[in-house]
Amino acid sequence: MKTCSQCGWQNADTVMNCEKCGADVSAVIPQAAPAYPPPPPAYPAQPAYAPYPPAGAPAAMPNTGKGKAIAAIIIGVFSGWIALILGIISMVNGSNATNLWAAGQFAMAEQKAKSANTLATVGLVIGVVCLVIGIIAIIAIAVAAANSGFNYSYRYSY
Numbered sequence: 001m002k003t004c005s006q007c008g009w010q011n012a013d014t015v016m017n018c019e020k021c022g023a024d025v026s027a028v029i030p031q032a033a034p035a036y037p038p039p040p041p042a043y044p045a046q047p048a049y050a051p052y053p054p055a056g057a058p059a060a061m062p063n064t065g066k067g068k069a070i071a072a073i074i075i076g077v078f079s080g081w082i083a084l085i086l087g088i089i090s091m092v093n094g095s096n097a098t099n100l101w102a103a104g105q106f107a108m109a110e111q112k113a114k115s116a117n118t119l120a121t122v123g124l125v126i127g128v129v130c131l132v133i134g135i136i137a138i139i140a141i142a143v144a145a146a147n148s149g150f151n152y153s154y155r156y157s158y
Helices: 066-079 081-102 106-146
Strands: none
Touching: 066 081, 066 106, 081 106
């Protein structure tokens, strides 16, 4: 840009006379454009992510039976160790199924999920049966003690 010395108008580099006042600007040396820093580089394009689940995978992760496993663990605490142990094993298998599913090993994940669901169901059934048997045993003991004819009074007769 050529700046006119008379009026200060910014003229194009190719003009000989000022576009505003008409003064001679042919002897004026064009000023270099201010050096601005270059624009920042464009961000690289984000990679296209595959839809979840990947093509060819089952539509949804199979049921791992975590709800049944938790119930088996809770009932196992009150009724018997078998239900507790089966519930814990079921939770571990369910967690393994989740990890295998995330790793893309769908067939193995489905197998672990079925195993977890089966163990949780068996543990829940065994726990409920043991709990019912325990309650019946407690009631039977209480009834037998009440009907035994034992005198619970500690009075001494003189």
